[in-house]
Amino acid sequence: MTHILLEKKGQIAIAAINRPKALNALNSEVLEDLNTLIDTVEADPEIRALILTGSGEKAFVAGADIGEMSTLTKAEGEAFGKKGNDVFRRLETMPIPVIAAVNGYALGGGCELSMACDIRICSDSAVFGQPETGLGITPGFGGTQRLARLVGPGMAKQMIFSARNIKADEALRVGLVNAVYPAEELMPAAEKLAETIAKNAPIAVRACKRAINEGLELSMDEAIVLEEKLFGGCFESEDQKEGMCAFLEKRKHEPYQNR
Numbered sequence: 001m002t003h004i005l006l007e008k009k010g011q012i013a014i015a016a017i018n019r020p021k022a023l024n025a026l027n028s029e030v031l032e033d034l035n036t037l038i039d040t041v042e043a044d045p046e047i048r049a050l051i052l053t054g055s056g057e058k059a060f061v062a063g064a065d066i067g068e069m070s071t072l073t074k075a076e077g078e079a080f081g082k083k084g085n086d087v088f089r090r091l092e093t094m095p096i097p098v099i100a101a102v103n104g105y106a107l108g109g110g111c112e113l114s115m116a117c118d119i120r121i122c123s124d125s126a127v128f129g130q131p132e133t134g135l136g137i138t139p140g141f142g143g144t145q146r147l148a149r150l151v152g153p154g155m156a157k158q159m160i161f162s163a164r165n166i167k168a169d170e171a172l173r174v175g176l177v178n179a180v181y182p183a184e185e186l187m188p189a190a191e192k193l194a195e196t197i198a199k200n201a202p203i204a205v206r207a208c209k210r211a212i213n214e215g216l217e218l219s220m221d222e223a224i225v226l227e228e229k230l231f232g233g234c235f236e237s238e239d240q241k242e243g244m245c246a247f248l249e250k251r252k253h254e255p256y257q258n259r
């Protein structure tokens with residue numbers, strides 16, 4: 001991977017988009033690297049959570065690469081949108097939880113990348129926005145869909161139609177992020193959250209991710225059936241047996257083994 005730095009810390013992977021001179025803008029190469037990142041993380045059964053952040057102090061990701069997009073034809077524009085959407089959808093449906101640690105500008109494709117993650121936390125210097133209409137385009141990597149689902153259609157329309165950026169405190173207020181930290185505390189907080197998740201039974205955590213993501217696309221009746229199936233599936237796992245035995249025997253459970 002040319003533009004992504006990957007570090008493994010125990011059961012956690014930390015990936016940083018690394019094009020700081022272009023504020024980590026997403027060109028085709030970065031999108032390909034994101035695919036490689038997902039392949040690499042999925043191939044490692046030890047990894048139980050992924051943290052995604054940006055290199056440098058200024059940006060998470062300042063958007064899709066405007067230089068690369070500037071000369072696209074209609075067909076090429078559609079293909080570029082599909083390339084981003086395909087990899088963001090892969091990220092969103094990865095079995096393990098993905099945390100976006102947003103350390104600065106998260107604009108356009110950067111805001112969209114954060115929204116394809118399961119959980120967003122940010123530094124107090126973070127700035128979110130969908131500036132595309134100011135550039136003569138729509139959001140192209142899922143922004144119209146995920147922003148409306150996360151903050152509601154009214155706020156999403158206001159942000160997208162006006163192309164106005166919002167700061168960390170407003171992102172927290174509208175529910176785009178779960179928490180805001182001083183810059184130096186962001187990565188420790190992300191790692192602590194990832195470690196907390198990694199200590200829980202991985203099969204159950206993955207089942208919860210599926211239940212929430214897939215359930216939101218279904219009617220309540222269908223979603224409840226999905227939850228029942230995923231709940232039932234946990235009873236085939238050794239982690240369920242250990243977790244419940246430990247509770248009944250009033251002892252701490254053994255580290256979960258992903259079985």
Ligand code: CAA
Binds near residue numbers: 025063132135
């Ligand atoms: N694409 C390509 N290059 C970018 C970029 C982007 N999205 N964002 C920043 N850069 C580059 C700049 O061109 C500049 O490069 P040079 O030094 O070679 O000139 C470098 O990063 C530093 O940027 P600035 O000098 O502009 O830094 P700043 O601190 O003055 O401003 C900023 C920071 C407000 C984020 C500003 O860079 C900016 O507005 N960037 C564009 C943000 C944007 O419009 N993003 C949406 C893109 S469209 C999209 O993402 C579509 C989609 O949904 C798929």
